[in-house]
Amino acid sequence: MAVPTLRDPAAPGAHVPLDRVCIVMMSAVGDAVHVLPVLEALKRASPHTHVTWVLQPGPATLVRGHRAVDDIILFDRAKGLRAFTDVRAELARRRFDLVIGLQVYFKAGIVTAFTRAPVKLGFDRARARDANWLFTTHRVPPGTPRHVQDQYFEFLTWLGIEHEPVAWNLGPWPEERAWQRSFFAPIDRPAAAIVVATSKPQKDWMPERWAEVVDALHHDFGLTPILVGGRSPREEHAERVIMERARHAPVSALGSGLRRLVAILDGSVLTLAPDTGPMHMSVALERPVVGLMAYTNPKRTGPYRRYHDLLVDAYGDVGEDYPISMENRPDRMDRITVRDVLDRVERWRAAYRPDAARSGPNG
Numbered sequence: 001m002a003v004p005t006l007r008d009p010a011a012p013g014a015h016v017p018l019d020r021v022c023i024v025m026m027s028a029v030g031d032a033v034h035v036l037p038v039l040e041a042l043k044r045a046s047p048h049t050h051v052t053w054v055l056q057p058g059p060a061t062l063v064r065g066h067r068a069v070d071d072i073i074l075f076d077r078a079k080g081l082r083a084f085t086d087v088r089a090e091l092a093r094r095r096f097d098l099v100i101g102l103q104v105y106f107k108a109g110i111v112t113a114f115t116r117a118p119v120k121l122g123f124d125r126a127r128a129r130d131a132n133w134l135f136t137t138h139r140v141p142p143g144t145p146r147h148v149q150d151q152y153f154e155f156l157t158w159l160g161i162e163h164e165p166v167a168w169n170l171g172p173w174p175e176e177r178a179w180q181r182s183f184f185a186p187i188d189r190p191a192a193a194i195v196v197a198t199s200k201p202q203k204d205w206m207p208e209r210w211a212e213v214v215d216a217l218h219h220d221f222g223l224t225p226i227l228v229g230g231r232s233p234r235e236e237h238a239e240r241v242i243m244e245r246a247r248h249a250p251v252s253a254l255g256s257g258l259r260r261l262v263a264i265l266d267g268s269v270l271t272l273a274p275d276t277g278p279m280h281m282s283v284a285l286e287r288p289v290v291g292l293m294a295y296t297n298p299k300r301t302g303p304y305r306r307y308h309d310l311l312v313d314a315y316g317d318v319g320e321d322y323p324i325s326m327e328n329r330p331d332r333m334d335r336i337t338v339r340d341v342l343d344r345v346e347r348w349r350a351a352y353r354p355d356a357a358r359s360g361p362n363g
Helices: 029-045 057-063 081-091 106-114 148-159 174-184 207-221 233-245 258-267 277-284 338-351
Strands: 005-007 015-017 020-024 050-055 071-074 098-101 119-122 191-195 224-228 270-274 289-293
Touching: 020 029, 020 106, 029 050, 029 057, 029 148, 029 277, 050 057, 057 071, 057 258, 071 081, 081 106, 098 106, 174 258, 191 207, 191 258, 191 277, 207 224, 207 233, 207 338, 224 233, 224 258, 258 277, 270 277, 270 338, 277 289, 289 338
Parallel strands: 020 050, 020 098, 050 071, 098 119, 191 224, 191 270, 270 289
Antiparallel strands: 005 015
């Protein structure tokens, strides 16, 4: 495959090599997971390309050390205005051939403005909200609504790079396997990871219902439930309710950190999660996931290409063929019943559980 080059807008007819690329995507963990196949495809086409990624400290812990990420510049929004001055100082020391702006908010536009590159590629004007299009020199063509992952692939199409095969290579990495083995060593049943809460209350499922699911997973499916996530107040509240109500106490791994979460999800035979980063991490790891979605559009942000048969979709009404959109529908998660979730677990057992070759270290 020929090494990609870019047309230099400052010199018509001239081309510049794709030596140094900057990715501006400072959003949440799920979005970071969606960026990885873009970087994997870019590196396949141009292995020498040096990739710098501007992102927040949280997702940075997930992708630091990834083979397609050469350099990370942190944007710590907790610092307020200082976050912008710090990033500006870091970017002032670098020049790029290409900046790929995958985030459409104004703050990302400001960071894009700080970068020095002849080509700054962003979304088309219709999709670049907050006047983000003002900060780019080039834009991908307008497109029909599609999954977020496919929207990111539009940038590769503009570059003439093939995105197939879609690969994440999220891990666990060799040096993480020892911790994974030690974590699962005392667990004598196959494990099911449960993501107890998300970054937005509207996407959370009720913890008392998770407690019922925990007992069913233990008693009816022979699984050891593992609670995963961070240590936010809502996650700790959910943990407390589940522990108090469940007859069979699950293993709690809250606060393990994102890299160890990769190891836990990889070692589990099933994940149950609302619309949040670990749902997309499970897809990347090829681990079946029961997704609980009602607030966000599953066609846009649901599991990518896989496990749609395990999805609990309360976003649409019965029989509704809703379009792909960014519209959120609040106050719908309580429509998802315990029976809905257990039906999908039953479907998983029938369709996926016989494939023991893909089970984790305790499967």
